[in-house]
Amino acid sequence: MKQLTQFYASILHLLIWHLLLSGQAQGTFVTFYFRNKCPFPIWPAIAPNVGHPVIVEGGFSLPSGNVKRILVPFSWTGRFWARTGCDFTSNWKSACETGDCDGRLACNGTIGLPPVTLVQVSAQADRTKPNFYDVSLVDGYNLPVSVTARTLEPKCFIGECSKDIKNICPDELKVLNDAGQAVACKSACLAFDLDQFCCRNSYGSPSKCRPSVYSKIFKDACPSYFSYAFDSPLPLVSCTANEYVVTFCPSKWGAAMSS
Template identity: 55%
Template sequence: MKQQRKAPALSLLLWYLLLSGIHGPITAKSVTFYVTNKCQFPIWPGTASNTGLPLVAGGGFLLVPGQTKRMQASPSWKGRIWARTSCDFTKTVPPACETGDCAGKLACNGSIGLPPATLVEFSLEPDRTQPSFYDVTLVDGYNLPVAVSPSKGGKPQLPSNCTINGCARSLTSVSNCPPELQVVSTERGEVVACKSACLAFNLDVFCCRNEYGTPEKCRPSTYSRLFKDACPSYFSYAYDGAPSTPLRSCSSDEYAIIFCPSSWAADA
């Protein structure tokens, strides 16, 4: 399977790291992610580490409604986490999942999820006196809402500058996702994901590349504004940074990642 285009938002994480001037002693303590499913249906979260870094939670697992998975990451882990939906791993030909599929496997083992899928991106800093960086991006599209925050014992801690809220409304609603962006289930006839304009049309003006490869040239579109209105805390396109960047820079030993947070917003 051809791998998904790497979301430009992750390159922004690396850019911020280069500017951060990392110094001081390194604290080699692992980081704990608490991944919770508050959707009314099962999901299969997937994880993909950057090249050369160890897998987290085997690359993928099942979460039934209400279940939380505790997983450990190396102190300098960098990668992405997303949710897959409507999976059937008995299929002999991929995809096994309607959204977010990774080569038809339960354990992604480094494979990147098939877009469109809402992506949580992390770039952890082992020195806890320095911030880690994380974001949620819709650069390749949306399948589920997710909230992210530092936590203690799995309970989200909600300082406003470290929290990524969920969405104000679902982008899988036919009224919120334009027909040209919709991904429709062949079995149920329902919208199960919403493509980004870049994924749908593959045009430089939407993908922020070539002559549009700078923040000055790549501006918000009608489609990215639609995404931003629905999910204001997420990257809606590659150079999304107004009025404030969706990138978070906070230090913690634990993070809570909640799919389908209550009321389509931050989960208190």
């Protein structure tokens, strides 16, 4: 009887472990699907907040049209972004035109070089508790992103942009590649490093730090994103789903951009 009990205990242990690995155990994982609808390859990157684990070594390649599934553990917080124009065979310190993390494919927790469009996540796999997420242009923009939960709740959706900001970016904010193409658009804070744009010091409150002509360009093009630090109403989404799709280039913008 003791051996039989041990046998069933072993089977139960294996079953639980399988559920954990497959992300099906409630309260264990939140699933994110990264989808590349850009007409060029991208290199998504993931950076955890302090105290949270690195996921899938912090970065991977995602060819045009492909999808990659990743599992984020319970109570994980961090950020996602897409790197563009990368060449990891060059042995240069900066391997990517946007979002580079010390020239490495696997960022291993390193935060990418702005400006990039950031998806910020605070995840809980318990379906009774909401996950929180947003898309931020506080440091700038490189690609449009949409976030869709695998649920029928309309409040879970973060929409794409109505315009490609790179095409309307003021010259003083543009980031150009070696070919002279606009590959990103800096925020005013990143470009000028002034308190009034960065919402700090005497401008460190919503009443003092107001939208600028630059943040209004971002907001007009991408109304579902944070355009500056004290954006209001807060474009922060809370949703009890445990599966999400993060789509880069929902409208297939950037066809002229090189890989």
